[in-house]
Amino acid sequence: ETGVTQSPTHLIKTRGQQVTLRCSSQSGHNTVSWYQQALGQGPQFIFQYYREEENGRGNFPPRFSGLQFPNYSSELNVNALELDDSALYLCASSRPGGVGNIQYFGAGTRLSVL
Amino acid sequence: DQQVKQNSPSLSVQEGRISILNCDYTNSMFDYFLWYKKYPAEGPTFLISISSIKDKNEDGRFTVFLNKSAKHLSLHIVPSQPGDSAVYFCAATGTGGSQGNLIFGKGTKLSVKP
Numbered sequence: 164e165t166g167v168t169q170s171p172t173h174l175i176k177t178r179g180q181q182v183t184l185r186c187s188s189q190s191g192h193n194t195v196s197w198y199q200q201a202l203g204q205g206p207q208f209i210f211q212y213y214r215e216e217e218n219g220r221g222n223f224p225p226r227f228s229g230l231q232f233p234n235y236s237s238e239l240n241v242n243a244l245e246l247d248d249s250a251l252y253l254c255a256s257s258r259p260g261g262v263g264n265i266q267y268f269g270a271g272t273r274l275s276v277l
Numbered sequence: 278d279q280q281v282k283q284n285s286p287s288l289s290v291q292e293g294r295i296s297i298l299n300c301d302y303t304n305s306m307f308d309y310f311l312w313y314k315k316y317p318a319e320g321p322t323f324l325i326s327i328s329s330i331k332d333k334n335e336d337g338r339f340t341v342f343l344n345k346s347a348k349h350l351s352l353h354i355v356p357s358q359p360g361d362s363a364v365y366f367c368a369a370t371g372t373g374g375s376q377g378n379l380i381f382g383k384g385t386k387l388s389v390k391p
Contacts, residue, residue: 167320196378196379198379198381203383204383205281205283205366205368205381205382205383205384206321206366206379206381207381208378208379208380211377211378219377219378221378253320253321255320255379263309263311263326263328263370264309264311264370264377264379265311265323265326266323266379267323268313268320268321268322269320270318270319270320271320
């Protein structure tokens with residue numbers, strides 16, 4: 164069984180640029196969530212996708228957007244990058260009917276905005 | 278306003294002894310609580326969870342206790358091993374199902390000394 168994979172592992176961008184991060188969900192999982200983890204903080208929920216539709220969103224501006232594809236993989240897009248967007252971006256997947264909302268995380272993409 | 282709080286940034290224990298990690302929450306609507314472990318350069322790994330209708334859940338060396346009246350939960354690791362050294366995150370969810378976001382604390386860094 165393949166776990167959650169994210170690409171790239173590291174990324175350096177400059178302020179104002181746009182970035183796309185990618186995530187492949189664990190086999191059999193149809194729900195993907197994205198989190199931002201700043202240094203010294205816990206992961207913060209950005210949004211969730213279920214069956215290719217956004218299914219909940221945290222307190223992030225519209226320049227954070229996403230997609231989910233028919234194979235349940237997902238993208239996170241961030242436009243007009245700001246210095247504060249520097250963080251670890253984590254993708255998590257969960258299976259349908261799972262009790263307790265257990266989410267399985269990838270290793271993350273480390274984004275640095277200069 | 279933090280809904281999930283881990284007030285101890287770090288904890289150091291001797292190998293073989295008990296590790297107790299604490300977590301407080303403010304929202305009485307949470308219905309599941311989860312603990313994740315995170316090693317450097319890896320994503321958070323699910324450890325153990327507890328439903329709000331229970332007060333204890335045990336899995337091998339790991340036991341989670343929930344005190345709803347105090348809005349407090351704790352993770353006990355007995356006996357502690359050097360490989361348990363990691364950052365531990367407490368998380369809560371309020372959907373009662375398989376979707377929805379996890380709300381994380383800031384984490385506690387556990388160091389288990391040989």
